[in-house]
Amino acid sequence: MQHDYVGAFFYINNELQHFAHEEGRVLKQGSVFRYEYNLTDHLGNVRISFADVDEDGSIDETVEVLTSQSFYPFGLRHGGTFAQSGVANRYRYNGKELHDELGVGWYDYGARMYDPAVGRWNGVDLLAEDYSSWSPFNYVLGNPLKLIDPDGMRPATDEEMQKFELAKSLGTTIYQADDKTNQEKLRRVDVIIGGDPITDENGEVQYGYVKGYGSKNVYKTPLYRATVEGTDDEGEEVEETFFIYGNFLLHDGTDFPTKASRAWATNGCVNLCGQGEFDKFSELIVRLSGTNLTGDAVKREIAKQEILYVTYQRAKRPSIKLHKQNPK
DSSP: OOEEEETTEEEETTEEEEEEETTEEEEEETTEEEEEEEEEOTTOOEEEEEOOTTOSSSOOTTTSEEEEEEEOTTSOEEEEEEOOOSSOOOBOGGGOEEEOGGGOOEEEOSSSEEETTTTEESSOOTTGGGGTTSOTTBSGGGOTTTOBOSSSSOOBOHHHHHHHHHHHHTTOOOOOTTOTTSOOOOOOEEEEEESSOOBOTTSOBOEEEEEOTTSSOEEEEEEEEEEEEEEOTTSOEEEEEEEEETTOOSOSSSOTTHHHHHHHHTTOSOOBSSHHHHHHHHHHHHHHHTOOOOTHHHHHHHHHHTOEEEEESSSSOOOOEEESSOOO
16 A cells, blocks of 8 residues: 655545644544544654544444544553554654554654554664763653653653644744754854943943842943844844943853853853843844744753854953942
């Protein structure tokens, strides 16, 4: 038999059998299409499939529960009943498709096939260097009760899996911060910090106030500029300036850009004038880098690709005047 997949549609010998919907599948039976629904657990395992066969608006569990099944942690099925007509639902453990041709009983995860009989993959992990302390054939780091694998490339939690499936259903390109085989090529972003303090029209140095970390003291410090330069998605050069406290520090060493970008990736320590300014500063870096990632994955990817370059225009941090009380 020839099996063909066209998006969500499945054919056998050029004959449409069924296609997927958000909660299950639509099975073609002659000229009739029957909606089937799945109940899954936190790992995506299809535990129950049912359909309103007689279309009376209710489910008779004695005849309309099509499958009921349970799984051992690493995927072998135990117990359960099958009462399906037509093409059996082969999407079972982790919601992946079971291939039982020649009796192999492997699940198709995309990048690799998984054998639940031994709890191992049939091929080497393409990201094995990221998990050097583990066998390249291991499944979800030996923790199938908590972790799943969305595509045969890396373990993930249930929450991460839901984001993965949402992105896939929307046709969005899926990026993973630690996925070296599906990595974005980001654009360089330059940050120029320091120079002369900001002055008013009379030449007086402008000051800002910042609360000391882990302290009730308030520090009075000169204001400087942090200029972010890069290219946006349209290829236009962008230059934007932020006010920054004098005790600014992206990194205390000289081995840029790696540690500089990792310092920013952990929010430490660009002391801009308030959290709002820091958020704008971060959003601009993300936008100019050209990333499609979101959340912490953005910062990890920017740090890993080392595209954030920082230049100091002052060799030393400026002195800080300590105030014992909050400024009025």
